[in-house]
Amino acid sequence: MSRPAALVALLLVFALAAPAWADRPLPAPRQEGGMGVFEALKKRSSAAGGDFSPAELSQEELSNLLWAASGLNRGQTGWTVPMAHGRPPYCRVYVADKDGVFLYDWASHSLKEIRSGNIKGDIGAQSFVKKAAAILIFVADGQALAEFGAAGEELSHVAAGAMTQNVYLAAAALGLGARYIRSIRQEAVISALSLPKGDTPICLMLLGK
Ligand SMILES: Cc1cc2nc3c(=O)[nH]c(=O)nc-3n(C[C@H](O)[C@H](O)[C@H](O)COP(=O)(O)O)c2cc1C
Helix, strand or coil: CCHHHHHHHHHHHHHHHCCCCCCEECCCCCCCCCCCHHHHHHHCCCCCHHHCCCCCCCHHHHHHHHHHHHCECCCCCCECCCCHHHCCCCEEEEEECCCEEEEEECCCCEEEEEEECCCCCCCECCHHHHHCCEEEEEEECHHHHHHHHHHHHHHHHHHHHHHHHHHHHHHHHHCCEEEEECCECHHHHHHHCCCCCCCEEEEEEEEEC
16 A cells, blocks of 8 residues: 555544544524523522433523533623633633533534543533533633632632523523532542543533423
8 A cells, every 4th residue: 555545544434434423513692682681680590409301402492501601791801700810711611411521612602522421420520410400610711810820720610600600590580490510529520521630510400401
């Protein structure tokens, strides 16, 4: 076999062996109308753990919830949550559903599949966690936070708090259930998401109907 042909054959083997992760485009998020913020504040609450039905979220609902968590709302450098020094979101949001795990890419408002398989039953300390249709996983981005030194941990928690409260309010406005979960299986999340050293899972947000 000639060298170019061998190279093509090798590339083909790698292409076929690589996992066929499918990225998931999201519909444009709703940015006007809907329930007013004061009504949403009045309705915000945590869904009881056992209350999630098996019903899936629609892509529109997921799109709105993720945009509320850390979507762009002003050009290319303004987000629905405040970030220290106006830095890009240093807390990443993953979505785990029955099919796999996806990373929310706020720049393109889309989901990048990072693995297949249902991990919902593996990542929370409480058994009802797996009942949520979708679970948002908030992860401190160690690399992005390095510039803040020792303050990085605090900043990541402030960010996760703001993001999850936005999700609570968006869920209330959409008539969906949401619940903040701090009792996570840290090592299981790190392993399931293949997180690099320095990244820290902070909390989960259960979502469902
Ligand atoms: C920092 C924090 C950690 C929490 N961790 C958990 C948790 O691990 N498991 C759980 O079921 N609920 C958890 N919750 C949800 C609270 O139990 C819930 O917010 C609280 O009961 C008040 O209810 P409300 O959100 O409806 O006002 C947590 C909430 C917060 C703010």
